Amino acid sequence: MVTKLVMPKLGLTMKEGMIARWIKEEGDTLKKGDDVLEIETEKLTDILESPVDGTLLRMMGRPGDSLPIAAVLAYIGEPGEPIPEEAAAPDSAQASDSAQAPENAQAPESAQAPDGRGKVRASPAARALAGRIGLDYALLSGTGPGGRIVKRDVEAAAASPQPRAGLPAPPPRSVPYAGMRKAIGSAMSASWSAAPMVTHHARADMTELFALRSRLNEGIEDGGGRIGLLDIFVKIVAKAIGSFPIMGATLSGDEIILPGNVNIGIAVAVEGGLVVPVVRDAGRKDLFAVSREAKGLVAKARGKALAPGDVGGGSFTISSIGGYGSVDFFTPIINQPESAILGICRTQDTPVARDGGIVVRPLIGLSLTFDHRVIDGAPAAEFLALLIRYVENPLRAVFEG
Amino acid sequence: MPIMTYVDAIRDAQRQEMLRDPDVFVAGEDVALMGSSFGQTAGLYKEFGAGRVLDTPISEGQIVSLGVGAAAMGLRPVLSLDFCDFMGCCMDEILNQAAKMTYMLNGQVGMPLVIRANIGGEIGAAAQHSQCLEALFTHIPGLKVVASSSPRNAKGLLSQAIRDDSPVIVLEHKALNGMSGEVPEGAFTIPFGKAETRRAGRDLTLLSWSKTLLKCLGAAESLEKEGIDAEVIDLVSLYPLDMDAILASVEKTGRVVIAHEAVETGGFGGEIAARLADEGFDLLDAPIKRVAAPFAPVPFSAALERLYQPDENRIMAAARSLF
Numbered sequence: 001m002v003t004k005l006v007m008p009k010l011g012l013t014m015k016e017g018m019i020a021r022w023i024k025e026e027g028d029t030l031k032k033g034d035d036v037l038e039i040e041t042e043k044l045t046d047i048l049e050s051p052v053d054g055t056l057l058r059m060m061g062r063p064g065d066s067l068p069i070a071a072v073l074a075y076i077g078e079p080g081e082p083i084p085e086e087a088a089a090p091d092s093a094q095a096s097d098s099a100q101a102p103e104n105a106q107a108p109e110s111a112q113a114p115d116g117r118g119k120v121r122a123s124p125a126a127r128a129l130a131g132r133i134g135l136d137y138a139l140l141s142g143t144g145p146g147g148r149i150v151k152r153d154v155e156a157a158a159a160s161p162q163p164r165a166g167l168p169a170p171p172p173r174s175v176p177y178a179g180m181r182k183a184i185g186s187a188m189s190a191s192w193s194a195a196p197m198v199t200h201h202a203r204a205d206m207t208e209l210f211a212l213r214s215r216l217n218e219g220i221e222d223g224g225g226r227i228g229l230l231d232i233f234v235k236i237v238a239k240a241i242g243s244f245p246i247m248g249a250t251l252s253g254d255e256i257i258l259p260g261n262v263n264i265g266i267a268v269a270v271e272g273g274l275v276v277p278v279v280r281d282a283g284r285k286d287l288f289a290v291s292r293e294a295k296g297l298v299a300k301a302r303g304k305a306l307a308p309g310d311v312g313g314g315s316f317t318i319s320s321i322g323g324y325g326s327v328d329f330f331t332p333i334i335n336q337p338e339s340a341i342l343g344i345c346r347t348q349d350t351p352v353a354r355d356g357g358i359v360v361r362p363l364i365g366l367s368l369t370f371d372h373r374v375i376d377g378a379p380a381a382e383f384l385a386l387l388i389r390y391v392e393n394p395l396r397a398v399f400e401g
Numbered sequence: 402m403p404i405m406t407y408v409d410a411i412r413d414a415q416r417q418e419m420l421r422d423p424d425v426f427v428a429g430e431d432v433a434l435m436g437s438s439f440g441q442t443a444g445l446y447k448e449f450g451a452g453r454v455l456d457t458p459i460s461e462g463q464i465v466s467l468g469v470g471a472a473a474m475g476l477r478p479v480l481s482l483d484f485c486d487f488m489g490c491c492m493d494e495i496l497n498q499a500a501k502m503t504y505m506l507n508g509q510v511g512m513p514l515v516i517r518a519n520i521g522g523e524i525g526a527a528a529q530h531s532q533c534l535e536a537l538f539t540h541i542p543g544l545k546v547v548a549s550s551s552p553r554n555a556k557g558l559l560s561q562a563i564r565d566d567s568p569v570i571v572l573e574h575k576a577l578n579g580m581s582g583e584v585p586e587g588a589f590t591i592p593f594g595k596a597e598t599r600r601a602g603r604d605l606t607l608l609s610w611s612k613t614l615l616k617c618l619g620a621a622e623s624l625e626k627e628g629i630d631a632e633v634i635d636l637v638s639l640y641p642l643d644m645d646a647i648l649a650s651v652e653k654t655g656r657v658v659i660a661h662e663a664v665e666t667g668g669f670g671g672e673i674a675a676r677l678a679d680e681g682f683d684l685l686d687a688p689i690k691r692v693a694a695p696f697a698p699v700p701f702s703a704a705l706e707r708l709y710q711p712d713e714n715r716i717m718a719a720a721r722s723l724f
Contacts, residue, residue, distance in 0.1 A: 011627040012604070012724045043627050125655045128683035144687065145722060151655050151686040 002077035002084065003052045009069045009145070010041055017041045018066045019073065028056045030076060037073060048073065055079050122149035129154045180273040191336040195371040199331040199343075200384050203363040204391040206347050210362065212394045216287075224295060230266065230320055230344075231291035236390040237342060238262045238282035238290075239397045241316055244383040248315030250337040251374050265314035265335060266294060268301040275301045276335055278314040320344040328365045339374040342387070343367035364391070402583040410552035410584045411441040411517070411573060414559035415479055417588045419449055422477060425563055428455040429464055429481030429517075438483050439519065439578050461487045465494035465516065472514040473502060477563055484530045485518035485572060488537075499568040500543030514568040517559070520548070521612055521662055522706055523576040528698035531706075533611070533663035538570045539639050539672065545593060547638040548572040550614040552582040554637055557591030564590060574612040594641035598650070602632035605720050606650040608673060609660045610636045613711055617660055620716035629720060639669055647673065648681050655686030656723045660716050665693035687723035692716050 007017045020038040024030060030050040037059075038047050050056075054076040061067055075083050120138045122130075126149045130137035133154075140157055142149035177185065209232060217226045241248040241262045248259040262283035265276040277297035282290050300306050317335040321327050322344050332343040345365030352361045366387065370380045390397040405413065419425045426449075427442055433456040436443030446454040457464050461482055468478040482488060488495065495516070503512050522531035538546045545567050549555035555573060562569035599614065600621050607617040614635045621631035632650050636643065651657055657677060659670035674689040692711045700706050 009724070010721055011629065013628050123655070123686040124682045125684055125686035145724070148687075 002057065002075050002081050003054065004072045005036060005048060005051065005074040005076060007039065007067050007069050007071045007073055008046070008048070010046055011043055014041050014043075014069060016066045016068045016071075019061045019063050020045055021063050022059060023047070024050075024056050026056055026059055027079075030054055030056055036076075039073075050076055052076055057081065058083050120149065121147065123151060125151040126154045129158075133158050180275075184273045187336065188333050191333050194336065195334055196373060197331070197334060197369050198372050198377060198380070199329075199367050199369040200377075200380055201329040202366050202368075202384050202388055203350075204366060204388040205352070206362040206364050206391065209391050209394050227287060227291050228295070229322075230318070231287065231294050232394065233318055233320070233342075233344060234264045234266065234279055234282050234294055235287045235290050236387060236394070236397050237316060237318060238264050239400075240383060240386045240390060242283050243386060244379060246375055246379060247340050247370070247383050249339045249374055250315070251339060251371065252337060256339075256374055259315040261315075263313055263315045265311075265317035265338070266298065267317060267319040267335075268298050270302055270304065275306060275311065276314065276317055277301050277306055277310045278312065280313075314338055317341045318344060322346045322364065329367045332367060332369045334369055334371055340368060340370040340380070340383075343369070366391075403586055404581050405552050405556075405584040407549075407552045407555050407573070407577045407580045407582075408440050410556040410582075411559055412443060412445070413584065414556040414563070414589075415442065416445060416448070418477075418479075418560055418563040419445070419453060421588055422563075424475065425477045425479060426453040426455065426471070427479045427481065428457055428467055430457055430459055430483065432456060432481050437481055439575065441517070441573075442481065461490035462494055465491040465499065468514050468516070469494055469498045469502065469512070472499075472512045472568070473510040475511070477513045477515070479515045479517065479559075479563055482516060482518045484526075484575075485520045485534050486529050486532050488516075488518060488534065495538070495544070495568075495570075496541050500541050503567075504543065511566045512568045513563075513566045515559070515562045515565075515571055516568070517571045517573060519575040520572045521574040521576055522699045522710060523612070525701065525703050525706060526575075526699075527701040531699035533572075533661065533694075535570075535572055535610075535639055535661075536663060536667055536669045536672075539669050543568065544640065545569040545638070546572065546640045547593060548574070548611040549637070550574070550577070550611055550635055552580060552584045554591055554597065554635070556584050557589050558593075558637065560588065561590040561593060565593070572611065576612055577615075591637070593638040594643050595637070596643035596646035597635040597637055598632065598646070599635050600631065600633040602630040602654065604629050604654055605631040605656045605658065605723065606647070606654045607631050607633045607658050607660060607716065607720070608636060608647060608670075609633070610639065611662065613660045613662045616711065616713050617658075617716055620713040620720065623713065624717055624720055627721070629724065631720060636673075642673070642676075644676060644680065647677065648684065651677065651681050651684045655684060656720075657685070657687075658690045658692060658716060658719045658723070660692040660711050660719075662694060662711060664696050665691055666696045668693050690719040690723065692719045 017039045020040040022037045023035045032050055032053050034050045035047045036050050038045055056074060057077050058075040060072050060074055122137050126137055129151055135157060137149050137154055140149050140153045143153055144150035213227055220226050245258040248262050250257045261281040263278045263280050264282045265278045267274050267276050279290055279293050297310055316338055319332045319341060325346050327345045329345055330343050332341045334341050347362045347364040349360050350363040351358050368380060368384050415427055427445060431437055432442040433446040433454045464480050468480045471478045499512055499514050502510060520533045535546055538544050547558045549558050559571050562571050599618060607621060609617045617633045621633050624631050632654055634650055659673050661668055661670050670691045670693055677689055692715050694709055700709055
């Protein structure tokens with residue numbers, strides 16, 4: 001095996017060294033520890049010894065040549081052994097191992113393994129300092145032996161006027177497009193390409209609905225027993241679909257299937273995506289039953305504990321993003337094979353003209369997306385008008401036949 | 402301040418303590434009429450007489466047995482064992498009697514015993530007269546172990562050892578005997594467990610004791626020319642060890658080379674390295690390096706002994722490898 005004798009790093013500031021003279025010539029037989037050549041730096045001269053027994057196969061420079069640290073100065077091996085034309089793999093780089101120039105002759109390596117994997121080599125002090133000042137040391141390049149990131153590298157990075165400017169940007173991070181993410185992606189893109197979708201937007205006055213909710217919850221301390229806005233919307237929408245069954249239709253091949261039971265899906269954001277549990281037969285259940293069921297499903301969804309029977313088979317989906325307080329209207333995508341979806345947006349106190357004057361009312365944004373293959377604009381607008389009526393006069397939803 | 406040799410400083414420490422305290426006496430081979438093989442007790446016999454300066458038979462076991470008994474009865478013996486290599490002959494007296502007696506007898510007896518022993522090579526005394534065996538004694542609970550590197554601390558440490566109520570192994574380096582330096586006059590002690598910073602530096606901590614400390618000082622001078630500013634710390638006492646001083650220095654420098662003349666394997670440098678890795682992990686900016694003797698008996702040949710002993714070049718090479 002051919003051994004390399006490399007330019008050692010002989011001081012803090014040494015970047016390169018000069019070949020002062022060759023003590024041995026090509027073809028000379030060397031014993032381990034024999035002086036091979038003398039090198040000179042800005043500060044000192046040193047004699048490099050052969051780390052192995054062998055023959056001096058190749059001298060890689062002449063007296064006066066300056067070479068960077070770790071540059072190959074000589075190859076030592078058996079006579080006739082081929083000399084690697086270019087830098088060999090790091091594991092074949094042999095550092096000089098004599099008493100005169102031992103540990104200091106090391107090939108510089110990246111602090112990170114060349115393939116980008118493996119541990120970042122950083123001293124404990126560098127890691128501790130980086131941790132204290134909140135700097136990602138893995139992004140630094142090390143100036144210590146073997147490319148180790150040492151304290152001065154962290155100090156230099158921290159002391160630079162724009163600490164982050166000198167650093168490379170963090171590398172892009174990849175997360176797998178798989179599992180729930182991929183399922184959502186496929187479903188959304190299938191719906192998007194299959195359905196010509198139209199979205200109607202409207203505002204509704206929430207004053208009465210808030211009042212109803214307060215009255216319903218009077219005396220109920222238990223949070224789980226209280227009626228929420230979403231519960232009321234599930235009930236109202238189911239009721240409205242009773243009047244407009246086409247809004248709860250599903251398209252299957254050559255058939256438009258109108259719902260028997262009205263099953264309302266609720267889009268629930270969970271870690272890594274969203275799921276749509278379904279409240280079964282919401283049209284015929286009373287509000288309290290709907291509320292209990294909806295709360296139970298949302299809790300199971302967030303706990304990733306939904307059963308297969310809790311999802312699918314929906315007639316219509318509600319997607320509420322009102323709680324984020326940011327969105328007035330949006331264009332929800334239909335949860336196929338359903339034909340429509342209602343987006344519930346934020347409620348804002350808004351000046352409203354009433355009876356020739358201006359009053360401030362809490363207005364909610366409603367976005368109804370429908371599949372124009374199944375539903376035309378007019379029935380969708382009528383359906384939305386009914387929803388508004390129910391929102392603004394919720395007792396109608398209870399008593400209207 | 403008077404200039405004294407290392408040997409004179411050791412003699413002066415014994416004399417000063419004998420003047421201070423009539424319980425102090427000296428015993429060992431040839432300590433009386435001959436004044437010891439290296440002269441460390443010269444003149445004491447004449448001044449203090451046969452009752453306080455005792456020539457003993459050539460039997461280390463008997464010397465230390467005498468000391469253990471006398472110390473248990475309240476005297477303060479200063480025992481001379483010319484070569485620490487001979488301590489194998491009195492190991493039971495040291496490790497089972499001197500170190501343990503106070504504990505075994507529930508503190509009913511003290512053990513104010515001093516054992517002086519010469520360590521180290523460089524004088525061609527071969528494998529049985531050149532060893533540095535401090536790690537044998539730092540491993541024994543109940544003993545204190547100190548090692549001097551200058552006339553000043555040779556006197557201060559020995560005086561302190563004589564006043565200490567525990568058994569103390571005082572290691573003196575035979576190659577330093579002729580060394581001269583300033584030594585405070587009269588009674589003078591150096592507290593145990595306090596390292597001496599012999600040279601301040603920012604880039605690197607060189608930890609050492611005894612003669613190798615001087616090689617570290619030399620290496621530090623040369624390293625400065627290469628742009629490496631080394632701090633040199635003389636541990637002086639190995640037990641108790643001044644870990645605070647070590648950690649404070651490493652906090653500043655982040656790099657450590659521990660140099661000693663004893664063989665590296667199982668040497669006291671390993672104990673320091675382990676404690677540094679434990680207590681100072683986050684301070685370290687480079688691996689802890691040791692420079693010590695190879696795992697081999699000390700060679701007789703002068704050329705081989707030079708190669709065997711940790712020298713400035715090896716300390717410098719270890720230092721450079723950390724940058």
